[in-house]
Amino acid sequence: MVELTITELRKKLDSKEISAAELTQAYLDRIDAVDGKLESYITVTPEKALAAAEKAQKSIDEGNATPLCGIPMAIKDNICTEGVLTTASSRMLENFIPPYNATVMEKLDNAGAVTLGKVSMDEFAMGGSTQTSYFKKTKNPFDLSRVPGGSSGGSAAAVGADLCAAALGSDTGGSIRQPAAFCGVTGLKPTYGRVSRYGLIAFASSLDQIGPVARSAEDCALILNTIAGYDFHDGTVSKLPVPDFTEKIGMDMKGIKIGVVSDFFAEGVDDEVRQSVLSAIDSYKAMGAEIIECSMPSLKYAIAAYYLISSAEASSNLARYDGIKYGHRADVAGSYSDLIVASRSEGFGDEVKRRILLGNYALSSGYYDAYYGKAMGLKQKIREEYAHIFEKCDLIITPTAPTVAYGTNENIDDPKKMYQADFCTVTVNIASLPAISTPCGYNKDGMPIGMSVVGKMWDESLVIGAADAFEKNFARQGAKL
């Protein structure tokens, strides 16, 4: 039963075919059996999980179950969980026990969801492989010699390996969608401002967004229904009404206009990936969708714009780590300044240091206009280009990543190669748009290929509905682990 969707598990729980405790225990047993190889969980909380399952069972027995009641989930380790270790996969936060819950955790707890534990990620969400984690360098459930993607690699691998029913991730430049594509599962990055970031350990505050990783678009909708909405603690969350994101599940694709931006299929995209996504677009055409050719001239500058903006924000956000209030404190004698420098130098890993240096460079006197200023100008231009495309299209379909999952030791020492691999996903964050990645094929080695369905701001329902329409006609393969 661990391989079932939330929708299927809901029926089994509500019909009393299984209890919430039995379901939770099944996932805990599988984590015990399999995660030694996969290394997706940094912290497993069996006692808390079973206590939450007992509580959920009462709601089920009373006929008060909400859609996530009793559903076992994994949480990315940059989302604060009161009383439970939250590391952001960094030595800097090796012993950090949050004194409060992130808003999304309050919402999941109130809905009766069961938290199984915290899953690995790239350190401070900086990376696309989960190999920059100080703790668990998670593997891909389809092939343990390959990466699960990142930064939410633990979330995607845990879902792909049936170590939870669903997970929360966070997405700053593709960090939900790319690992979802690499691990053969579905991942949704909501519109910026749809979900509260309160309690999310900040990377780049104008781009970060929490979202679900699950086995279907419908499951993503159920989770988004629970975690979306205004929050007193986060001024960037929209006060717009939150719709029922399942409203377009089972929709008819006839007449839906899908934009195909040729720039996303250009050089650098593997042939098998290109063919698989183009074939998925053909499937939409067969369902009655209208395909419209588009272009995005600024795409070639997107990687630079994204890394300059995100690193500038990261250098500011990570300035809070001084070793004094919380986080790693170096054991050095010396001045206040010596303590801060030593704590940061010992606590941060190489990739985090690179991003901080880049951010300082982009913001420093004499370089600000040439780098940060231009990157922000490009952000506006990319938004305008998306707006232009969405004047004639309802959705856009792109590859989620230019390749399938690569080997665990590839790219990690080559930041340039690592950064360029993000070109399919970063513009969505720059333009604040919602996008979902769902599997659309497998390469000759059996590795999953993902496509992204991108929508207008606040139009998650259509994005989810379109992904669901494809999923209903697609034979998804599970990982053999």
Added chain:
Amino acid sequence: MELDMVRYLSKLAKLDFTDEELEQAVGDMTSIIGIMDTIKDIDITYDPYKDNHNVYLEDLRKDEPMPSLPTDKLLQNAVNQDGCFVVPKVVE
């Protein structure tokens, strides 16, 4: 990127590198700045008035005191604390 620039940036960032790490950082940053330099091709300026569409300054919550976390919870993650955050002596 020159070694002196990396030294300057690491000072701004409050990071310390060994000579070997500095050498590695110069190579990495030179490669990364190579990608960033692609934006030098484009003539574009940033208009701050077009931005921040998610922040509505006219709709901020009232600036009123609210309950906050108790001191013991705020101090629970400090390695060195004694009812307050303890730092090295800063005043002679």
